[in-house]
Amino acid sequence: MASDDNTINIVTAAFVIIGNEILSGRTKDVNLFFLASELSNIGIRLEEVRIIKDDHNVIADTVRIMRKQYDYVFTSGGIGPTHDDITCDSIAQSFDLEVYHHPDAVQRMSVHAQKRNVELNEVRMRMARTPRGATLILNPISAAPGFTVENVHVMAGVPSVFQAMVKELLPTLKTGTKIHSLTVVCDLGEGSIANGLEQIQKEKPNIDIGSYPYFRSGIYGTELVLRGTNISDLEIAAESIRQLVLENNGHPTNKEDKE
Numbered sequence: 001m002a003s004d005d006n007t008i009n010i011v012t013a014a015f016v017i018i019g020n021e022i023l024s025g026r027t028k029d030v031n032l033f034f035l036a037s038e039l040s041n042i043g044i045r046l047e048e049v050r051i052i053k054d055d056h057n058v059i060a061d062t063v064r065i066m067r068k069q070y071d072y073v074f075t076s077g078g079i080g081p082t083h084d085d086i087t088c089d090s091i092a093q094s095f096d097l098e099v100y101h102h103p104d105a106v107q108r109m110s111v112h113a114q115k116r117n118v119e120l121n122e123v124r125m126r127m128a129r130t131p132r133g134a135t136l137i138l139n140p141i142s143a144a145p146g147f148t149v150e151n152v153h154v155m156a157g158v159p160s161v162f163q164a165m166v167k168e169l170l171p172t173l174k175t176g177t178k179i180h181s182l183t184v185v186c187d188l189g190e191g192s193i194a195n196g197l198e199q200i201q202k203e204k205p206n207i208d209i210g211s212y213p214y215f216r217s218g219i220y221g222t223e224l225v226l227r228g229t230n231i232s233d234l235e236i237a238a239e240s241i242r243q244l245v246l247e248n249n250g251h252p253t254n255k256e257d258k259e
Contacts, residue, residue: 011176077157112143
């Protein structure tokens, strides 16, 4: 995003969702929405998302490429105890590292197993494996941790565990300038305001203006979402959009944003 404000600090991220079950449609991913919202709240810009299959080379190559392009790479899926959980080995391959049983992970899982009165067998011990040199991402739900290697953060695919790991991880990340948003809703189709909207965008290059049509209760309309780092600029651009809607015999209303 272009800006005249030299104080803006941009921190970027990518998210790699790993799993054949996602690609087949068997499992619906809900982790993206959570991660995107949490990162946005602390000023980290999620700029790319990929969904990839459970394949050693695909995972390793994808992470190798993306970790050079973004400040952070987050992954979900494939760190469980079964044969098809290959993310740990694939991340190690990406960094050319060996895999071992992380001592802190073993200790945490041993305590958890004792509390549950279950055996910490060879299969469960697979979840204590990390690339050598990795730091742990704690898992307050089921003890089996995620891990971090350099700027790559590897987490579970189970939503409750993924969310818990993200919350553990967030305080450790460097943050950027937060992006704010405003939304103007109108009862006009995009075709009625497209030309005027383009002109407003040209006049405000430091603001991203997105146009999202809807059809509700028999009415065609458009939600116009403005995103930027300067709230004053957002409000000025939003007022220009309201005037554009009025000039085209529409009715603009504001929608409260959580950002």
